[in-house]
Amino acid sequence: MSDTEKKGWFTRLKDGLKKSTSSVSDGISGLFTTGILSGKRKLDAETLDELEDVLIMADFGVVTAAKVTEELGRTRLDKEVSSEEIRRTLASVVARTLAPVAKPLVIDPANRPHVILVVGVNGSGKTTTIGKLARQFRAQGKSVMLAAGDTFRAAAIEQLAVWGERNNVPVIAKPVGSDAAAVAYEALDAARAANVDVLMIDTAGRLQNKQGLMEELAKVVRVIRKYDPSAPHDTLLVLDATTGQNAVQQVDVFRSVAQVTGLIMTKLDGTARGGVLVACAERFKLPIHAIGVGESIEDLQPFDANEFANTIAGVAS
Numbered sequence: 001m002s003d004t005e006k007k008g009w010f011t012r013l014k015d016g017l018k019k020s021t022s023s024v025s026d027g028i029s030g031l032f033t034t035g036i037l038s039g040k041r042k043l044d045a046e047t048l049d050e051l052e053d054v055l056i057m058a059d060f061g062v063v064t065a066a067k068v069t070e071e072l073g074r075t076r077l078d079k080e081v082s083s084e085e086i087r088r089t090l091a092s093v094v095a096r097t098l099a100p101v102a103k104p105l106v107i108d109p110a111n112r113p114h115v116i117l118v119v120g121v122n123g124s125g126k127t128t129t130i131g132k133l134a135r136q137f138r139a140q141g142k143s144v145m146l147a148a149g150d151t152f153r154a155a156a157i158e159q160l161a162v163w164g165e166r167n168n169v170p171v172i173a174k175p176v177g178s179d180a181a182a183v184a185y186e187a188l189d190a191a192r193a194a195n196v197d198v199l200m201i202d203t204a205g206r207l208q209n210k211q212g213l214m215e216e217l218a219k220v221v222r223v224i225r226k227y228d229p230s231a232p233h234d235t236l237l238v239l240d241a242t243t244g245q246n247a248v249q250q251v252d253v254f255r256s257v258a259q260v261t262g263l264i265m266t267k268l269d270g271t272a273r274g275g276v277l278v279a280c281a282e283r284f285k286l287p288i289h290a291i292g293v294g295e296s297i298e299d300l301q302p303f304d305a306n307e308f309a310n311t312i313a314g315v316a317s
Contacts, residue, residue, distance in 0.1 A: 009301050010311075016293025017311045020058070020274030024090070025314040027054035028083050043081040048073055051086065058272070059244050060094075061279030068093045084315075091313035094278050098305035103287040105133075105262065105302075107142060108233065113191040113199035115224060115231040119217065119258050120238035121250060122205025125266035125292065127156055129238050130200050131163030132292075132300040138167055142197040147187030148173035149180045149220065150204040160202055170194075180204065180216060181223040188227045201232070214257050221258055235261050236289065239280070242271040251284050266292035266300075274312055 014021075031050055048069045055065035068090050076085065107114045116133075120126045127150070134144045146164050150156035154176045164171035172187040184201050191199040201224075203217060224231050237260045239247045247265075254260050263286050268274050281288060291308070292300040310316070 009298070010307065012293055012299055013301075013307060014311055016269035016299070017274055017308075019270075019272040020268070020312050021314045023272035024054075024058050024275070024312060025083075025087065027058060028086050028090075030054070031086075032083055042078055043072060043076045044078065045073075048077075055090070055275070058275040059279060060275035061245075061248070061282055063282045064093060064097060064275075064278050067097075087313045087315050091309045091315045094313060095306050095309035097278055098281050098288070098303075098309060101281045101285060101288050102303045102305040103262070103289060105234065105236075105289040107137070107198055109197070111230070111233050113145065113188075113196050114233050115188070115191075115228065116198065116200045117203065117221070117224065117232040117235045117258065118200060118238060119203050119235060119254055119260070120205065121240070124205065124238045124240040126150075126205070126238045127159045127163070127202055129236075129264055129266060129292065129300065130160065130202055131167065132297050133290075134163060134167045134169055134198075134200065135297050136300075137198050138169065143194075144169040144198045144200070145187065145191045145194065145196045146171045147183055147199065147201040149183050149187075149201045151176060151178045151180050151183060152204045156202065156204070181220045184220050185223050185227060188224065188231070214253070218257055235259055237263050237286075239263060239265045241265050241268045241274055241276060244271070244273040244276050245279070247276050248279055248283060251280055251286070255284065255286070260286060262287040262289045264288075264290045264292070264300075269293045269299075277308070 031047055052065045052069045055068060056062060071093060072089050118126050118130055137144050146160055146169060148157040148160045148171060157173050161171050172190055174183050187199055187201060235258050237251060237254045239250060265277050268291055288303045290300055291303050
């Protein structure tokens with residue numbers, strides 16, 4: 001990414017996280033305006049409890065909230081503290097949490113095709129994410145094939161076909177109601193015959209309480225592995241940031257069923273609950289490959305821990 005592209009992405013990231021940043025900043029600033037500090041601007045135990053509540057309400061999760069308050073308590077207890085210092089401490093803790101999991105999605109040229117299974121609940125942005133990734137892979141000179149494994153909805157099949165046309169890549173699809181595992185097998189066969197670099201397989205949006213759908217997803221994985229024991233090489237769970245803590249539950253369920261290898265979080269621009277990405281990272285330690293902050297192709301980019309931490313905490317980089 002060029003310097004101009006980086007600058008453009010940082011601007012989009014800042015704009016996209018505006019709701020989350022405002023929620024955090026307003027909550028922290030509120031500690032200084034509601035009398036909690038008794039006008040002394042000193043950090044006491046009561047203030048730390050209130051701060052912990054602010055961070056939990058912003059969906060950072062209990063563990064991250066506790067880490068922030070513990071660090072402040074260790075270094076600033078009974079001392080004067082500013083909202084800027086609190087935000088910087090938050091940014092530091094978040095960056096340390098996210099740094100180990102901020103990993104790019106790497107296509108191994110030894111795999112032909114490199115199989116990416118994309119899972120997630122309805123509305124999370126799976127199909128759109130596949131289309132955006134396909135565009136990026138094509139820009140890198142890779143050949144791509146898509147498989148319409150969401151056989152429950154005609155709209156999903158049609159949407160993937162549109163992305164295939166936009167990106168000039170083939171799409172393997174069957175009629176609505178077809179066996180999703182059969183679609184995956186046919187796509188694997190076609191991708192290998194065409195010697196393509198990347199095969200991305202869409203799946204139906206499987207709700208955690210729909211046991212039958214989860215079992216079918218497990219069947220798709222089994223069929224892929226019968227064809228190629230090393231595949232899928234990546235299983236990406238696409239999460240919708242607007243669902244808040246429900247995203248944590250989704251990771252838990254999909255990880256057990258589909259052996260998720262990495263996360264992509266979308267729709268961060270539509271919510272004040274972006275802190276949930278930190279909660280997911282803290283709990284599951286799964287790689288976060290990319291985040292989305294808008295509708296355009298350029299609004300899905302590789303995840304950078306420091307950029308995200310500073311932006312959501314309202315700290316200048």
